Amino acid sequence: MEYLEQLFSRYHDFFIGVATFVVAVILGLVVKLILFKLLRLYNRHDNPVLVKSLTAHLSKPIALFLPLLFVSITLATAENEEEVLRPLRRLIEIMNILTFAWILIELTNVARDMVRHKYAIDKPDNYRERKLFTQLQFLRKLTIILIVFVAVSLVLLSFEPVRKLGTGLLTSAGVAGIVIGFAAQRSIANLLAGLQLAFTQPIRLDDVLVVEGEFGRVEEITMTYVVLRIWDNRRLILPLNYFIDKPFQNWTRTSSDILATVYLYTDYSLPIDAVRQEFDRILANTPLWDKNVKVLQVTDSKEKTLELRALMSANSSAVAWDLRCLVREKLIHFIQQNYPESLPKTRSEFVGNKLPAIAELS
Structure with missing residues (x-):
């Protein structure tokens, strides 16, 4: 017992400093727990998004900053020799600066979360x-x-x-x-x-x-x-x-709406009005079309085929791609089923003496 008393008297300042340091750390953690407990209580009544973001981003830096803050206050009032505490004070000062910078960076994340909550980017317009x-x-x-x-x-x-x-x-x-x-x-x-x-x-x-x-x-x-x-x-x-x-x-x-085009190449015998009616029916039966633009025109007459251009509008480029594929598939199927003779073909004509019959050639 006397040995412990002598040891305590010899290192009195050291033990007091360690005890003060531990108490400051515990006090900082207690304040942090009380602070976030109050935030959780506030979360039940108003603005849960803000509280959730603050808890997610600031819990770790605050858990480090508050104990360091109490330790620095304790060191400032300590009566120990300056030479003994100078390295520790310098270390705590540096950690306070870095931890406070960490808190400021996390606050930018909180601001980002709040803006994303208020303004949804996943809507069409x-x-x-x-x-x-x-x-x-x-x-x-x-x-x-x-x-x-x-x-x-x-x-x-x-x-x-x-x-x-x-x-x-x-x-x-x-x-x-x-x-x-x-x-x-x-x-x-x-x-x-x-x-x-x-x-x-x-x-x-x-x-x-x-x-x-x-x-x-x-x-x-x-x-x-x-x-x-x-x-x-x-x-x-x-x-x-x-x-x-x-x-x-x-x-x-400036906006996400876009025009989609489909080109078809057919024979000259294709009835354009029938294809135009089918095009209107396809657009009327699909939610991909935004009901703004629909045009089917003969945009070119080539040597062997007609060029038909189907023009329609959509809300976005992704929807326009799906609409383009749908219209192309439906129009090709319509021509195959109703006017197969109007698919692209190559014509040839023999001029001169008639070819002998196949029986004669054999």
């Missing part, structure tokens, strides 16, 4: 939502970069040698800026292209594009490149400045 989400995604990534930059800068500036070095670097910032500008001109060009894309918006999230002969949707827009999901689930990766420097097709620039 989603022009406004795609415009908003494209700007939001770019601004969120730019905000995260700024948060990380500021957090790392604060951590480095907490060290005296780095602070002195930064003061010296300010005198040569002009030369360094020129050197960095030449070395990273492609990256800077991509960043400027990203800003231009975010606010002028030649493309948006979920836009339907035809790029490099490939048809697909814009799946992701990052700070440096665009991911295009091709119709067969391949991904085409393109740098941002591609969409500034080169032409491409955007099928959903």
